[in-house]
Amino acid sequence: MFGLEIRNVSKAYGPLLAVDDVSLSIPQGQFVCFLGPSGCGKTTLLRIIAGLEPAGAGAIVLNGKDITTQGANARQFGMVFQSLALFPHLSVCDNVAFSLRLRGVDQKTRRARVDELLSLVRLPGMASRSISQLSGGQRQRVAIARALAQEPPVFLLDEPFSALDAKLREEMQAELRELQKRLKITTILVTHDQREAMSMADDIAVMGEGRIQQYGVPLSLYREPANRFVANFLGLSNLLPVEILCRDRVRLGEAVIAVAPMAEPHARGVATLSIRPEDVLLTLDAPDATSLPGLILAVRDMGSSVEVRLDCHGHQVLCVLQPRDWAGAAAGSTVKVGFPAQQCRVLAA
Amino acid sequence: MTTQRRDSLALSVLLSAPAVFLLTLSVVPVLLLLQLSVAHHAEGGLWSPGFELSQYAQLLNPEFLKVAAFSFGLAIVTALITVTIAFPAAYFITRMRRRTQVAWLVGLLSTLSLSEVLVVFAFQVLLSGGGGLVKALVTLGVMAQPQSLYPNVAAVLVCLVYLVLPYIILFLYPALSRLDDDLPAAAATMGASPPRIFVSVTAPLVRGSLFSAFLLVIIFTVGSYLTPLVLGRPQHWTIGILINNAAMGTGNLPLAAAQAVALVLIMAVLFGLARGLGRARDASE
Numbered sequence: 001m002f003g004l005e006i007r008n009v010s011k012a013y014g015p016l017l018a019v020d021d022v023s024l025s026i027p028q029g030q031f032v033c034f035l036g037p038s039g040c041g042k043t044t045l046l047r048i049i050a051g052l053e054p055a056g057a058g059a060i061v062l063n064g065k066d067i068t069t070q071g072a073n074a075r076q077f078g079m080v081f082q083s084l085a086l087f088p089h090l091s092v093c094d095n096v097a098f099s100l101r102l103r104g105v106d107q108k109t110r111r112a113r114v115d116e117l118l119s120l121v122r123l124p125g126m127a128s129r130s131i132s133q134l135s136g137g138q139r140q141r142v143a144i145a146r147a148l149a150q151e152p153p154v155f156l157l158d159e160p161f162s163a164l165d166a167k168l169r170e171e172m173q174a175e176l177r178e179l180q181k182r183l184k185i186t187t188i189l190v191t192h193d194q195r196e197a198m199s200m201a202d203d204i205a206v207m208g209e210g211r212i213q214q215y216g217v218p219l220s221l222y223r224e225p226a227n228r229f230v231a232n233f234l235g236l237s238n239l240l241p242v243e244i245l246c247r248d249r250v251r252l253g254e255a256v257i258a259v260a261p262m263a264e265p266h267a268r269g270v271a272t273l274s275i276r277p278e279d280v281l282l283t284l285d286a287p288d289a290t291s292l293p294g295l296i297l298a299v300r301d302m303g304s305s306v307e308v309r310l311d312c313h314g315h316q317v318l319c320v321l322q323p324r325d326w327a328g329a330a331a332g333s334t335v336k337v338g339f340p341a342q343q344c345r346v347l348a349a
Numbered sequence: 350m351t352t353q354r355r356d357s358l359a360l361s362v363l364l365s366a367p368a369v370f371l372l373t374l375s376v377v378p379v380l381l382l383l384q385l386s387v388a389h390h391a392e393g394g395l396w397s398p399g400f401e402l403s404q405y406a407q408l409l410n411p412e413f414l415k416v417a418a419f420s421f422g423l424a425i426v427t428a429l430i431t432v433t434i435a436f437p438a439a440y441f442i443t444r445m446r447r448r449t450q451v452a453w454l455v456g457l458l459s460t461l462s463l464s465e466v467l468v469v470f471a472f473q474v475l476l477s478g479g480g481g482l483v484k485a486l487v488t489l490g491v492m493a494q495p496q497s498l499y500p501n502v503a504a505v506l507v508c509l510v511y512l513v514l515p516y517i518i519l520f521l522y523p524a525l526s527r528l529d530d531d532l533p534a535a536a537a538t539m540g541a542s543p544p545r546i547f548v549s550v551t552a553p554l555v556r557g558s559l560f561s562a563f564l565l566v567i568i569f570t571v572g573s574y575l576t577p578l579v580l581g582r583p584q585h586w587t588i589g590i591l592i593n594n595a596a597m598g599t600g601n602l603p604l605a606a607a608q609a610v611a612l613v614l615i616m617a618v619l620f621g622l623a624r625g626l627g628r629a630r631d632a633s634e
Contacts, residue, residue, distance in 0.1 A: 050538055051537075051538075052534050052537065052538070071537070072534070072537035072538050073537045073538075073539075073540050073541055073542055075538075076538065076539065076540045077538060078538065078539075079534075079535065079538040081531045081534070081535055082531075083529060083531045085529065085531035085532050085534065085535035087532060087535075087536075087550060088554070089553045089554055098536070098539050098541075098549075099539035099540055102539060102540045102541055102545065103540065146539075147538075147539075149539075150539060150540065156538075
């Protein structure tokens, strides 16, 4: 197949298993995010793909060819490092042209290609600057241009935007996504920022404890998290301990709650109910059999949304509302809390 | 009085102590040395104040020039060998685990507690015909007959390198540990082989430190005295030994002073050249 395949890759550092039997197929031209908390093995996996770190076990296959034993300098995957790793002793031009120089491209062609790349990342006329004269966002762009200069088969980025302020970060994310779509280059971006992953990726691999916890389209991961880890890491989730009654009913405290019918037959017993804060319904009516009474603990009005923290049968529930849906109850009052069945997911405890 | 003026007054007072210290311990002795170097020489190690340049004229004799040239040659060769050994050593130490690094640094620091005299005489014993090294070489069949490994220029070089190596490793250590591991990794992802990474990335980044280390060895060794005296032959003597001979042997203090001034001047010229080269290089980048 065309694209990148990761087959049963593992990597241990002493007793610590940093990457645990990871398999993944990334079709040519796809934009994939490795999303996970620090220490989940995402950067190690990226470095194994780049060839900077040998895989302990498994194989890396590019367009059907096994490249596991090739070093980074043979694979030549373009990579943007978290530190950017721009060469401080070279100018912008020499940084971008580094890979071209290694290939013996003549100076005139080199210069033309550098100009082309710099205008691609919107830094025209900056070629003769030294790295220390650039701002954070400009350095970012130089690092991207440098990694793309060699026309890499795979483009890797390790938390490239973590040092930028929020506004610039969003601009750069949009620009990178645009650039990737135009160049149709297979791209892997490592991040711990779920907003970044959701807004950029075709597919997200949520990683935890060295394994891929779930792989798929951002929205399906958000709507249908496979386990507690994904539900909690990708956006906020209310995770409530429930008892399974039948295929589409669970008990939370004294209330019986209807849930989306479970796909595989679940054993009776304890499970976790996952519901997104924005899916929780909140009204001032009196609670009935299918809803719960909620005691308002705190209200945070953020202007664009309202966050209400509730206590339902001793469990904390977070509810996020649009301002126009918010009736304006004060902390201490009791409201009716509803969980729409289609938005309720039952996960293993 | 404004705060600023009070601050600058306080600063002047604070700085006056080291200034007085520097003045009395380095500037005044140099001035005395200069005065002595142009004084009249009298028999019996005496001298009378005056002004004559005959001592400086004596510096032009081929014998002194030969020794001066040898001293600098020795210092340059020592510097080349030392930096060549110290650079990879320091590099590998910075890439070790933290605890191993500390062990190495403590070990290196502890070798500095040995005095030069002790080290030189230890080398004399080690390299002698009855010494451990020669016995080992004979036992291994590398050497047919027990034979002293000194005096010769190689013995002088080995001992000088041993003396300055810990300083240079410790000098290079901070620069190399600051080296960002991502830079060579980035070069590798762009297709650079390990030797190419060293030439294009690592070496340029530490060039300044390597150059300073090189100069440092020259400063340490150009005035060396004991090592060439004990482990070398008379043809391996350095300016330091000549100065001692002039002062202590023939009692000609003004000549010794003139030789010392010449040594200082040559060093100053070399430093000027090195700085000039450094500036020109920075400007061209």
